[in-house]
Every structure is written in structure tokens, then in C-alpha cells.
Amino acid sequence: MGSELFCCKSIDQLLSDSENAEVRLKKSLGWLSLTSLGIGAVIGSGIFTIIGTAIAGQKFQASSILNAPLLEYLIHHSASFGRPGAGPAIALSFILVAIVCGFASVCYAELAAMIPIAGSAYTYTYATMGELIAWIIGWDLILEYAVSNMAVSVGFSAHMVGLLDWFGLHPDPRWISPAYLPGGLSDLQGSMLYAPGWHFGSRFPGDPMRTVVYDFLPDTLLEQVENLRDFLGVLAFDKWMGNADSRQAIFFRARVHDPLAANPPRLGFVAQMVDNGYVFEGPHWRWGDSPIQGLYFRPLVYRTVRGLAEFEPWLDRIRNFPEEVVDQAVKRIPPAWLEGDEDELERLLERLMRRRERVPDLIEQCRSGRSNPFPIWIP
Numbered sequence: 001m002g003s004e005l006f007c008c009k010s011i012d013q014l015l016s017d018s019e020n021a022e023v024r025l026k027k028s029l030g031w032l033s034l035t036s037l038g039i040g041a042v043i044g045s046g047i048f049t050i051i052g053t054a055i056a057g058q059k060f061q062a063s064s065i066l067n068a069p070l071l072e073y074l075i076h077h078s079a080s081f082g083r084p085g086a087g088p089a090i091a092l093s094f095i096l097v098a099i100v101c102g103f104a105s106v107c108y109a110e111l112a113a114m115i116p117i118a119g120s121a122y123t124y125t126y127a128t129m130g131e132l133i134a135w136i137i138g139w140d141l142i143l144e145y146a147v148s149n150m151a152v153s154v155g156f157s158a159h160m161v162g163l164l165d166w167f168g169l170h171p172d173p174r175w176i177s178p179a180y181l182p183g184g185l186s187d188l189q190g191s192m193l194y195a196p197g198w199h200f201g202s203r204f205p206g207d208p209m210r211t212v213v214y215d216f217l218p219d220t221l222l223e224q225v226e227n228l229r230d231f232l233g234v235l236a237f238d239k240w241m242g243n244a245d246s247r248q249a250i251f252f253r254a255r256v257h258d259p260l261a262a263n264p265p266r267l268g269f270v271a272q273m274v275d276n277g278y279v280f281e282g283p284h285w286r287w288g289d290s291p292i293q294g295l296y297f298r299p300l301v302y303r304t305v306r307g308l309a310e311f312e313p314w315l316d317r318i319r320n321f322p323e324e325v326v327d328q329a330v331k332r333i334p335p336a337w338l339e340g341d342e343d344e345l346e347r348l349l350e351r352l353m354r355r356r357e358r359v360p361d362l363i364e365q366c367r368s369g370r371s372n373p374f375p376i377w378i379p
Contacts, residue, residue, distance in 0.1 A: 006129070006130035006131065006132060006133070007130055007131055008126065008127060008128065008129070008130050008131075009126050009127055010127070015115075015116075015117065037145070054085070054086055054090055054093075055085055055086055055087060055090050056085045111124045115127060120141065121137050121141060122134050122137055122138040122141065125137045205250070205252045205254070205270075205272050206252065206254070211252050211253075212252065212253070213250050213251070213252050214250065214251045214252065215248075215249075215250055215251070217251050217269065219298075219300055221269060222298060222300055222301070223300065224268065224269060225251065225268075225269045225270065225271050226256045226268045226269065226270050227270055227271055228271065228301055229310075230271060230273070231247070231249070231271070231296055231301040231302070232301075232302070232305065232310055232311050232314065233311070233314040234247060234273050234294075235247065235294055235295065235296075235302075235311070235363065235366075236311050236314040236315055236318060236359055236363060237314070237318070238279075238293065238294030239293075239294055239359050239362040239363055240318050240352075240355060240356065240359050240362075241279035241280065241352075242279055242280050242281055242286070242287035242288065242289070242293070243275075243278055243279050243293060243294045244278045244279075244281040244282055244288055244290075244293055245278040245282075245293075245294075246292070246293075246294070246295060246296065246297055247273070247294055247295060247296040247297075248273070248274040248275075248296075249271045249272065249273050249274055249296065250271070250272050250274055251269050251270065251271055251272075252269070252270060252272070253267055253268065253269055253270070254267070254268070254270045255267055256268045256270065280348065285344065285348050287351075287355070289362060289365070290369075291365050291366050291367075291368050291369035292366070292369045292370065295366060295369075295373055299371070299373050299375075302373040302374055303374075303375060303376070304376070305373075305374045305376070305377060306374075306376055306377060306378050307377060307378050307379075308360050308363065308364070311360075311363060315359060315360060318356050318359050319356050319357065319359075321356060323353055326349055326352070326353070330345070330349065
């Protein structure tokens with residue numbers, strides 16, 4: 001069996017098979033098509049065109065070594081890692097890559113002259129390294145072309161939207177936002193998964209073509225987030241709702257205006273909370289009450305907390321949350337979503353209302369976790 005997997009085909013057998021109309025690979029792309037495909041993947045808008053960070057360098061800062069990528073930590077032995085900028089020397093990289101590509105093209109030309117049939121690297125590998133390696137190379141080629149084409153299409157679309165925007169033409173967001181499905185979405189059996197239209201998760205903090213969103217900020221910038229105290233409010237909410245996931249947030253720059261100050265609006269970072277639907281411990285409809293549940297992974301956002309008074313007015317709002325609002329929300333749930341779980345939902349909501357008084361104790365329990373998020377807490 002092992003010998004069959006690594007069995008090679010001779011060049012004569014490959015040439016013979018290529019003359020068999022039933023099994024031969026049919027040539028469908030010419031030299032112009034292949035050249036255009038390669039140039040488009042490399043020069044078009046693919047992943048290889050992002051040379052800005054290669055020139056200027058890139059540096060990341062993790063909150064601790066536990067959050068740093070393992071390979072980067074093994075190399076740099078620090079939670080701070082990245083790569084230095086190449087500067088003008090990037091031109092030398094292009095020259096070296098061009099030389100390597102030249103040698104690769106000569107190798108392809110030699111193999112194409114020796115095995116003048118369709119199949120590219122798959123056929124060449126079959127003749128030299130065996131059937132198993134050729135099978136792997138064949139799928140690698142399919143993945144390579146698929147990924148490069150997707151990268152080109154995404155980048156080209158962004159360039160096209162930017163070009164239209166430069167001419168003052170602003171496409172409707174429904175055509176440039178993936179959260180809008182004009183024809184809906186069906187599975188392989190043809191069953192409708194999502195109806196046409198907008199769907200949950202489509203909210204974006206601004207124009208997707210103009211607003212840059214970050215999922216991480218270094219400590220020096222995180223300290224300057226304008227609404228940093230909102231992390232305290234959302235922690236109270238997560239404790240009330242039993243969010244079994246850690247708190248997640250995104251950041252973007254926006255003009256912030258203080259209505260109590262006479263200063264003009266200023267540009268600053270703003271945090272927006274992200275919920276992935278794990279309240280009530282996701283599908284379990286229960287509360288686990290782990291000390292670390294709902295906490296943001298960056299302790300910096302909690303380091304000024306001295307006591308429960310810091311969590312006002314959110315605690316007061318939770319304690320006085322009107323039950324009528326919950327009743328109205330339940331009435332808006334489509335009956336088909338409950339599938340006979342009406343009684344269980346009623347019991348869940350009753351526990352939720354009783355749970356309002358426990359939120360302060362749940363926040364204090366965070367201090368008993370693996371690490372105390374409130375280092376200057378005053379009992």
C-alpha cells in the first residue's frame with residue numbers, strides 16, 4: 001500500500017495517458033490567461049501588496065506573555081514583539097524575489113519541455129515524487145488559486161468603492177456590507193438559512209469604507225479611550241445576564257464632544273462592546289457565576305476601581321429595571337423560536353428579575369478569581 005502511494009508515473013506513461021481522450025486533462029487556459037492570473041494575484045490587490053508595514057515595521061504589545069503568540073514569545077522572550085521596518089531596503093527584497101522567481105520560471109520551462117502536457121506542478125510531482133505527494137500538491141494549487149482570487153476580489157472591491165467615493169458616488173451600504181444578504185442564504189440542500197435583508201451583527205460604528213476598527217489597543221492608547229468607564233457598566237450587565245464569555249470590545253476613532261464643557265469636539269478613541277450571544281451561558285439557559293465571567297482580558301480598564309460606588313449609575317439602573325420592558329420584549333419573540341419552551345423561558349425571566357439584587361455581590365466575587373482585577377479595591 002505504501003509503495004502504491006509513492007508510485008511515480010514515467011514520462012512516457014504520462015505522455016501516453018495524455019493522448020487518451022477519456023482520461024487526459026484538457027487544456028483550458030493559455031499562456032495569456034495564466035500570466036494574467038499570476039500577475040493579478042501578486043500585483044493586483046492580493047495579500048502581497050500590503051508593503052506598508054514591511055517598509056515602516058510593525059510592533060504589537062500584548063497585555064502579558066500569556067496573551068502573546070507562542071512563537072513570538074519564544075523568539076523575543078517578551079510580550080512586546082513585531083518586526084523592524086525595512087525602509088528603502090525593501091527594493092532589495094523585490095530584486096531578490098525577482099531573481100528567485102526567474103529561477104522558478106526556468107525550472108517550470110524545463111519541466112514543461114520534458115513533460116509537454118497539462119497538469120502543471122501536479123503532473124511534474126507525479127512524475128518525480130509519487131501519487132500521494134502529487135495529490136497534496138494538486139489540492140495546494142486549488143487552495144492557492146482560490147485564496148489568491150478571494151484576496152484579489154476583496155481588495156479590488158475596496159479599491160473600486162474608494163474610487164467611486166473619490167468621484168462623489170456613494171454606493172448603498174447594503175451592496176458593500178456583508179451583513180446584507182439581497183438573496184438570502186441557503187444550505188447545500190436548498191433550505192433557506194437566512195431570509196433576504198439585514199441580519200444581526202450588521203451594526204458597524206460608522207462608514208465601513210471610512211472608519212477603521214481595532215480589536216486591540218496598546219496600553220498607552222487604551223488609557224486614553226474616551227468611554228473607558230463603560231467597561232464597568234457592561235461588567236455589571238454581564239454579571240446580571242450571566243455572560244459566560246469574556247467581555248469583547250472593538251475600538252475606533254471618533255469626534256467626542258463633552259456637553260458640559262465649552263471646548264470644541266476632539267478626536268479620540270471610543271470603545272464599542274461586542275456581544276457574541278453567550279448570556280445565560282449560551283444555549284444552556286442558566287447561570288454559572290464564575291468569578292472571571294464577563295471580565296475584559298485587559299486589567300487596565302479596572303485598575304482605578306476602588307469599590308462598588310464606581311459601578312454607579314449602572315447598578316441602580318439594574319436594580320430598578322422595569323419588568324414591563326422584559327414583558328414587551330418577550331411578546332416580540334416569534335413563537336416559532338421558542339418551540340414549546342414558553343414555560344422554561346418564563347422561569348428563566350423570573351430568575352433574571354430576582355437576580356438584580358445579587359449583581360453587587362457577583363462583582364465583588366471577581367476578586368476571588370485567579371487574579372484580582374481590582375488591585376486597589378477598598379472593602
